[in-house]
Amino acid sequence: PVPVIIDCDTGIDDALALLLAVRHPGLDLRAVTCVAGNTDVEGVVRNTLTVLERAGAPDVPVARGAERPLIEAVRTARHVHGHDGMGDLGLPAPSRRPVDVDAVTLLRREILASPRPVTLIPTAPATNIALLLRTHPEVTGNIERIVFMGGAVATGNATPVAEFNVWHDPEAAAILLSAGVPITMYGLDVFQRVIVPGPDVRRLRASDEPGTRLAGELLAHRGPATDERDPGGGLGDAGAVCAVIDPAGLTTHRLPVEVCLAPGPARGQTLVDRRARVGEAELHGDTREQPLIDVGLDVDVPRYVDLYLSAVEHKGAY
Ligand code: BDR
């Protein structure tokens, strides 16, 4: 299995991502680190521990990370994820506590200890990852790839052009993009398209297996509705985990990406340069060097939905 670490702000769809990472036999979830985003970091830690218990993975180490972005103030997404960040489903408190080291320390320890290079899956503002890269740059030697949920080629969600995770901590996202390791951007353009149909969501909700049922409850909270009478639910962050398990389901192009950091309406935008590399840019005297990122532009929706359902329902059809 591929060794992975998820850095998240659980979060309804982060929870869906955790369930997949725990249940898919192709992944070895080595650790989970928490950061402020959808809700405060205290709530993120609590939600993450609860989800891992429900998923049947009570031993995966979980660490508390940054409680605020590098520069911005905390701005939660409780309007989307509920007051507790998990759809206010009334989930029980976890029975254990996070490890007694902070997220950056746990990330460093697990990355360097892994016999095989680790794939990092950030599904949240990149604060922890930026702090890691600046504090312990040697970790990049044992990182296979970073597959992150964030950014948008076209339309944003937090602002007309900025996606929430990048908007929440743009400086951290810029540091992540320049990590110097292979990076896949699983942005809103693909994120929003992977929707589990209503009948599947209802089947999951009716399951008597607690982890599967939780996946159904979380999906039912998400929408958007594919059919008003029988709404489905978006996989959201879990799609980034699908992209690690099955990269062939995601069509990517290697393109220069820049995070807009200047104050104003474009702050937090991921500016993806879709011009031909040796062409218009040079013709117009544009000599800026931006990191080249594998940007997700298209996704095989049924393929990722099947992958998700097979894993969370234990169908064993891998
Ligand atoms: C991202 O923002 C969060 O609300 C979701 O969990 C996802 O990671 C989408 O913009």
Ligand code: CA
């Ligand atoms: Ca998230």
